[in-house]
Amino acid sequence: MNISLSINGTTHDLDVDPRTTLLDALRHHLDLTGSKKGCDHGQCGACTVMVNGRRINSCLALAVMHEGDDITTIEGLGSPEAMSPMQEAFVGHDGFQCGYCTPGQIVSATAMLSELKEGWPSHVSDDLVSAPKMSRDEIAERMSGNLCRCSAYPGIVAAIQDTADKETT
Amino acid sequence: MKPFDYLRASAPDDATRADATIIAGGTNLLDLMKLQVMSPDRLVDITRLDLDHIEDHEGGLRIGALVTNSDLAADDRIRRDYPVLSRALLAGASGQLRNKATTGGNLLQRTRCPYFTDTAQPCNKREPGSGCAAIGGQTRLHAILGASEHCIATHPSDMAVAMQALGAEIEIQETTGATRRVSIREFYRLPGDTPHIETVLAPGELITAVILPAPPKGRQVYRKVRDRASYAFALVSVAAIVDVQDGRIAAATLAFGGLAHKPWHDPAVDRALEGAEPTPELFDAAADVLLADAVGQGSNDFKIVLARRTMKAVLAEATGLKEAA
Ligand SMILES: Cc1cc2nc3c(=O)[nH]c(=O)nc-3n(C[C@H](O)[C@H](O)[C@H](O)COP(=O)(O)OP(=O)(O)OC[C@H]3O[C@@H](n4cnc5c(N)ncnc54)[C@H](O)[C@@H]3O)c2cc1C
Numbered sequence: 469m470n471i472s473l474s475i476n477g478t479t480h481d482l483d484v485d486p487r488t489t490l491l492d493a494l495r496h497h498l499d500l501t502g503s504k505k506g507c508d509h510g511q512c513g514a515c516t517v518m519v520n521g522r523r524i525n526s527c528l529a530l531a532v533m534h535e536g537d538d539i540t541t542i543e544g545l546g547s548p549e550a551m552s553p554m555q556e557a558f559v560g561h562d563g564f565q566c567g568y569c570t571p572g573q574i575v576s577a578t579a580m581l582s583e584l585k586e587g588w589p590s591h592v593s594d595d596l597v598s599a600p601k602m603s604r605d606e607i608a609e610r611m612s613g614n615l616c617r618c619s620a621y622p623g624i625v626a627a628i629q630d631t632a633d634k635e636t637t
Numbered sequence: 638m639k640p641f642d643y644l645r646a647s648a649p650d651d652a653t654r655a656d657a658t659i660i661a662g663g664t665n666l667l668d669l670m671k672l673q674v675m676s677p678d679r680l681v682d683i684t685r686l687d688l689d690h691i692e693d694h695e696g697g698l699r700i701g702a703l704v705t706n707s708d709l710a711a712d713d714r715i716r717r718d719y720p721v722l723s724r725a726l727l728a729g730a731s732g733q734l735r736n737k738a739t740t741g742g743n744l745l746q747r748t749r750c751p752y753f754t755d756t757a758q759p760c761n762k763r764e765p766g767s768g769c770a771a772i773g774g775q776t777r778l779h780a781i782l783g784a785s786e787h788c789i790a791t792h793p794s795d796m797a798v799a800m801q802a803l804g805a806e807i808e809i810q811e812t813t814g815a816t817r818r819v820s821i822r823e824f825y826r827l828p829g830d831t832p833h834i835e836t837v838l839a840p841g842e843l844i845t846a847v848i849l850p851a852p853p854k855g856r857q858v859y860r861k862v863r864d865r866a867s868y869a870f871a872l873v874s875v876a877a878i879v880d881v882q883d884g885r886i887a888a889a890t891l892a893f894g895g896l897a898h899k900p901w902h903d904p905a906v907d908r909a910l911e912g913a914e915p916t917p918e919l920f921d922a923a924a925d926v927l928l929a930d931a932v933g934q935g936s937n938d939f940k941i942v943l944a945r946r947t948m949k950a951v952l953a954e955a956t957g958l959k960e961a962a
């Protein structure tokens with residue numbers, strides 16, 4: 469099937485089997501290998517990308533279903549020369565060890581902060597009606613879809629907290 | 638994954654007449670297609686249909702089948718008037734999955750029985766007549782109520798448990814184009830000798846919406862007990878809507894997840910509570926009603942105790958007994 473996908477602001481035309489996941493389209497067809505394949509079943513979060521500003525697992529998405537959507541990958545957030553604030557914070561706080569889950573963590577955390585800004589509650593929010601407050605527990609709950617097998621969680625949480633603090637000041 | 642033809646529906650009729658398997662968020666279907674537990678020849682993508690609105694309706698709300706779990710949980714009306722539903726949604730899956738998962742797809746997600754997803758094992762749900770590998774196996778996630786000798790699986794949805802307590806209705810477009818509404822209480826089937834048939838939906842039928850009645854009176858609580866603090870399926874969950882007036886329970890509706898092939902609702906449990914003063918003894922008596930026919934399978938025997946304790950804790954919270962103590 470011939471489809472066109474809008475990724476990081478650029479339109480790409482590609483010919484894919486309908487079975488191709490968005491993740492495989494990115495990695496195998498477009499050489500955007502920042503998004504990682506961990507479990508391939510929506511359990512680990514290493515494949516997290518944003519579709520129309522919302523984070524999703526690209527391994528549980530068909531590329532053909534995302535024509536016309538605005539897709540952002542880790543490559544679209546920043547580059548080694550011009551890192552996004554979240555990318556910088558991950559480096560600054562050592563928010564990784566082996567680095568395999570890191571692109572997914574960063575994309576997920578970036579989108580998670582927008583969800584928080586929009587006032588979305590979480591499982592650990594005491595009160596559903598008022599706007600949620602940022603805390604370590606909120607970060608842990610909202611990031612539970614991203615696993616880190618090196619368990620670099622203290623650095624990951626610190627990086628996210630730091631980015632959130634800088635955004636609000 | 639086996640090859641399939643891909644079609645995109647631009648009107649509901651395209652979906653009901655396509656002779657194809659519907660795909661919405663894809664978070665359950667694609668997972669099962671990768672494992673070849675489900676291998677449809679044709680997929681019809683319904684995500685372009687105009688079914689993603691939450692509208693005021695008959696004093697309640699009409700939730701389009703494509704409203705995502707995230708949008709539903711964050712909707713101001715749901716947070717204010719149906720907190721049990723918001724809480725149930727937020728207790729399920731992860732941020733990424735909730736952004737993709739839809740209301741219709743969540744209702745129809747398949748069981749997490751590990752033998753169902755292992756194609757090397759016999760499973761009556763996956764392959765009717767092949768047997769049930771779970772019976773006599775690892776049954777931590779399995780049913781204690783309403784199971785049969787053919788299947789002991791549980792329904793994994795959190796959202797559906799809250800909708801069960803709320804008495805939601807499911808709006809269905811039939812293949813003829815007609816629409817019918819079915820109460821969620823009649824929507825799911827027990828396994829019996831046909832565990833592969835899970836609901837009253839006929840092949841090709843499309844869920845178009847879920848209709849919530851006017852907001853119920855009283856307190857709403859959802860509690861989920863699981864193996865991890867986040868991102869795990871329920872061992873037991875309880876949704877409760879309880880209205881206390883003048884020291885007595887005027888109305889109560891309880892629904893349970895993790896216990897059965899469907900989100901469980903037993904009107905006799907509600908009746909055991911109604912009209913009485915909330916006390917730990919009353920809660921125990923209501924739990925006796927719930928669990929009268931409960932049967933453990935070995936490694937899930939603990940659920941019989943856990944269901945009672947979770948139910949009592951939820952009732953204490955919902956009736957304010959906890960604050961008084
Ligand atoms: C790692 C992981 C953890 C999870 N944890 C939880 C959890 O804790 N609690 C929980 O409740 N859920 C959990 N889920 C399940 C998740 O909620 C479901 O996968 C999701 O809700 C399914 O919705 P979907 O739109 O993606 O459905 P799809 O995958 O698109 O569809 C599921 C089924 O519904 C059918 N279908 C979809 N829409 C319609 C419609 N409108 N009309 C008729 N048929 C339709 C499809 O044909 C398919 O058979 C988890 C999933 C994963 C992968």
Ligand code: SF4
Binds near residue numbers: 748753763769
């Ligand atoms: S419990 Fe049901 S789903 Fe699990 S193996 Fe037995 S028949 Fe299959």
